[in-house]
Amino acid sequence: MDRLSIDGAWVHTPTVHSDPRGTFHEAFRAADLRAATGHPLELAQMNSSTSRRGVLRGVHFATVPPGQAKYVTCVSGAVLDVAVDLRVGSPTFLRWESLILDDATRKGIYLAEGLGHAFVALSEQATVSYICSQPYAPGREHGVHPFDPDLAIDWPTDLTPLLSDKDAAAPTLKEAMAAGLLPDYAVCLDYYQSLRTG
Numbered sequence: 001m002d003r004l005s006i007d008g009a010w011v012h013t014p015t016v017h018s019d020p021r022g023t024f025h026e027a028f029r030a031a032d033l034r035a036a037t038g039h040p041l042e043l044a045q046m047n048s049s050t051s052r053r054g055v056l057r058g059v060h061f062a063t064v065p066p067g068q069a070k071y072v073t074c075v076s077g078a079v080l081d082v083a084v085d086l087r088v089g090s091p092t093f094l095r096w097e098s099l100i101l102d103d104a105t106r107k108g109i110y111l112a113e114g115l116g117h118a119f120v121a122l123s124e125q126a127t128v129s130y131i132c133s134q135p136y137a138p139g140r141e142h143g144v145h146p147f148d149p150d151l152a153i154d155w156p157t158d159l160t161p162l163l164s165d166k167d168a169a170a171p172t173l174k175e176a177m178a179a180g181l182l183p184d185y186a187v188c189l190d191y192y193q194s195l196r197t198g
Contacts, residue, residue, distance in 0.1 A: 058118020067113025
C-alpha cells in the first residue's frame with residue numbers, strides 16, 4: 001500500500017501475473033491494509049456499479065462516526081478516480097488527488113472515513129467494485145457538487161459528463177459547510193484511533 005498525499009488515502013498496485021490463459025492478481029490483501037492504516041477494514045457491504053463513458057459519480061461522503069471507508073477497484077474498463085479531503089480542520093482540507101483505476105494495472109484505492117470519493121468513466125463501459133466498512137444508510141450519506149469551483153477538480157474535458165439527479169443537485173462546498181454536513185477532522189482522528197484500539 002502506498003500513501004497518497006491525503007492522509008487516509010492509500011493505493012494498492014498489485015502484481016498481475018499473466019500467461020496464455022489470462023491473468024491473476026490479488027485485488028485486496030487485508031494484512032497489507034491493516035499494516036498501512038493500523039486497523040482492519042470490516043466488510044459490511046460490497047457494491048458494484050456499471051457506468052458508460054462520461055458518467056460521473058460523486059463527490060460522496062458519509063457522516064463520521066461511523067462514516068464509510070471504501071476500497072475501490074475497477075474490474076472492467078477504466079475510470080478516473082478522485083479522493084477529496086472534506087474533513088474540516090485537516091491540514092490537507094480540500095486537497096484532491098486522482099488516479100486511473102482500470103482493468104490493466106488493477107490498482108485499488110482505500111479511502112478512510114470522512115474523505116470524499118468520486119469517479120468518471122473513461123472507457124465505453126466501466127465496472128467499479130467497492131468494499132465498504134458500513135452499509136448504505138441514506139440519512140448519513142451526503143455529497144458535494146463535483147464541479148464546485150472551490151474544489152476545482154481537474155475533470156477530463158474530452159467527456160460529456162452525465163450525473164444522477166441527486167449528484168447534479170448536490171450542495172456546493174459552502175452550502176455543505178454552512179449546513180454542518182462536512183466531517184470534522186478531530187472527530188475523524190478520534191474515530192480512526194477507536195478502530196485501532198478496537
